[in-house]
Amino acid sequence: MANEPARMHKNELLLITAVALGTLLNPLNTTMISVALTRLQEDFHLTFADVSWLISTYYLASAIGQPVMGKWSDLFGRKRVFMLGLLLVTVSSCLAPMSPSFGWLIGFRIIQAVGSSAIFPSGMGMIRSRITSNQARALGILSIFSSTSAAFGPSLGGFLLHYGDWPLIFLFNFPFIAGSFVLAWKLFPRDPKTSGSMADMDWWGVLLFSATIFMWLLFFLSFEDGISWWKLAVSVALTVVLYKFELRKSKPFIDVVFLRKNVNVSLIYVQFILTNAVFYSIMFGMPSYLQRVQQMDPQQTGLVMLSIAGFSVVVTPLVGRWIDRSGSKPSLLVGTSAVVLGTLLLLIIRDQASVVTIFLVLCVLGIANGFNNLGMQTALYDFVSREETGIASGLFMTSRFIGTILSSSLLAALFGKNITTSHLHSMAWICAILGVLMLLLTLRMPRGKRAAAAAK
Template identity: 80%
Template sequence: MAIIQTAIKRKEMLLITAVALGTLLNPLNTTMISVALARLQEDFHLTFADVSWLISTYYLISAIGQPLMGKWSDLFGRKKVFILGLLLVTLSSSLAPLSPTFGWLIGFRIIQALGSSALFPSGMGMIRSQITSNQAKALGIISIFSSTSAAFGPSLGGLLLHYGDWPLIFLCNFPFIIASFVLAWKLFPKDPKMVGRAAEMDWWGVALFSSAIFMWLLFFLALADGLSLWKLIVSVGLTFWLYRYELGQSKPFINVAFLRKNMNVTRIYAQFILTNIAFYSIMFGIPSYLQSVQGMDPQKTGLVMLSIAGFSVLVTPLVGRWIDLSGSRPPLIAGTALVAVGSLLLMLIQDNASAVTIFLVLCVLGIANGFNNLSMQTALYDFVTKEETGIASGLFMTSRFIGTILSSSLLAALFGKNITTSHLHSMAWTCAGLGVLMFALTMRMPSRSVQKAIQ
């Protein structure tokens, strides 16, 4: 019996590994490119506002692709969608280094975003169906693994640029793709006979959601040139139309009824959006600033950015123990406060600042990221039932990409024409303000004792 249980646990760990290796491709590729932006500007003769479309389109497709591919995996089979996602990432990673123009590069990044977006929802669904014991823990591991890989992106990207050029950022995906493909092919059970049809998709919901996200993206990207009233009106109108339409659907693309019923979960999503605006503004803004203003090469930039990833990983086990003892709220209070403090410490960075000073300031933001990542993941699962895990996880990732879209818009507004220390300080004040809002939302979160009383 013990041998059988050991074999089952080993198979479950390998299955989790297959999903983890696949799901890290999306967040890793969102941030690896950050160190290459300055190089791409030189290669294709672009401004930062131009090159920011490489970020924005990736986020836009990911925000739409996550829930879309989640629905497809439920309808057509999780293994099929997971393998399809890996094949699309393979295609894009092979062709992107050969891009003759910036437009072609954006096109291949769109394919990459769509393919990598298939991996998280289908992988989460596979874990839910195959792992019955400690399911929430397995789902949490995948989510945390996904978030941590984003923090390591700039450091890995810096090393790749040092030893090669920006095409290596795409080619380095192949070890992860191959390992994930082999494990998934062997371990994922065969999909049951097709249980749905494409006609069952809420295509109007998909169209409204895509249009609303696209219009908000255009609105925020245009803020650098002033407030566009008509874009704001259209964005708000499409959002309200989406809300009213999805409320009346039995199988909605975006389950707004779930959000309205679970206000604590909705607040967590709102906080996660704010968290990602701050995190990705720093992850993309700092590398470009270090290379453009401080004159650092990509390798040194990557090493400095390692402070965020390294300290995120270091504090995660400690945060896990704290959560086990007192729940998600206390460490989340500490994490959101550190976002505000760390952002204000960016004001210490002046022209020709030492690498040590920048490293130490970013360490504070790395600790904040470690606190917020794990605490946000566990807080979400505190307020949803096991049956709601799938939909909650999908909307959680959608919130992440809405935040990343807004971060690219913020950076385009601040760094669009040129990058200076003054612009960095403006970003710091904005992120500090976001930290205060996150702190306020955390204070409204019920404590563990209140949660137990509600349950």
């Protein structure tokens, strides 16, 4: 009996590992492909605007898939949905390397996005139901794990491209899939019988949300040829229709009543959208720029991009301790200020710039990522009750994907036909403006429960 607590502790760690190996698949596959965009352009004879659809559709499928699969996990069982997600990622990772055309590759990536989107909400639900002590620490580990894996994506992609080709990026998923599958199969309890059915889904809400996101995506992509006013009008109209429709639903797909009642939380979502728009613009824009303009090979590109991931990982534990003492706002002030500084420093990069200069500039953006990621996550939970954690987390992830969609649209507009240092500087100015908006939102943020408790 003396070994019982240790055994339970070990099982909890293995359970967290099973979920972590699965949940990292989405952010990792989101960014690993960034270094391969140049190779894909060559293989399929595409422009950057064409190949950016590989990014945009992945984000679009993830933004829709996360809340849908979260609802499914509640209705049909977390273990079933988790295993279904792993199966879809396995199928897509097997078939994507054999894609006969770019359209097929996009299709397989969409399947991968839907599968990986099923893993996060079902895995988080499993953690919340199975781990009752130190639950916040377990959820924090998973959040940090998924966030930092996105930052490591370009570096891993660079090494895989150096030793193979872009298909290796998809095959790299299998060790994570296998580890997650074996542990989940053994450790996840059987799902109880549920009375849920497809009829319980707000399918009209799903359709309206999908159409709204897709229309906004088309509007942002139109920037390459000038603003399309009719697309803007349709996007705004669909947004209004979605809001009014969901407002009347008792079980809405997007809980707009929750957003309306929680203004601070809604503004955190807006700030998180801006945070991800900047972060993923850098994560996808820089690798293509380094290869096209600075003439770096994929391995060199991966090493330079490692500066972002490395500094994100280094500062995250320090930021965590600071947040425990002082709350989220001070860390976000540092993080958003670092975004403004780092994006403005991109302006000193010229053609044939020193590798050291580029590395040091990206280090500043890596530090900003470490502060902002953890700061945004903890700020969210400062303003929601325990009962609201599920819905708040789901909308938080949807905000992330809306930001990534915005980033891919920005890059398509700037890098669509050609990639130059001038285009990089245009991206830097836009990201700096977004950074200033993030800083202003942080300044108006009230003091959260964590900071109030620390002050007592």
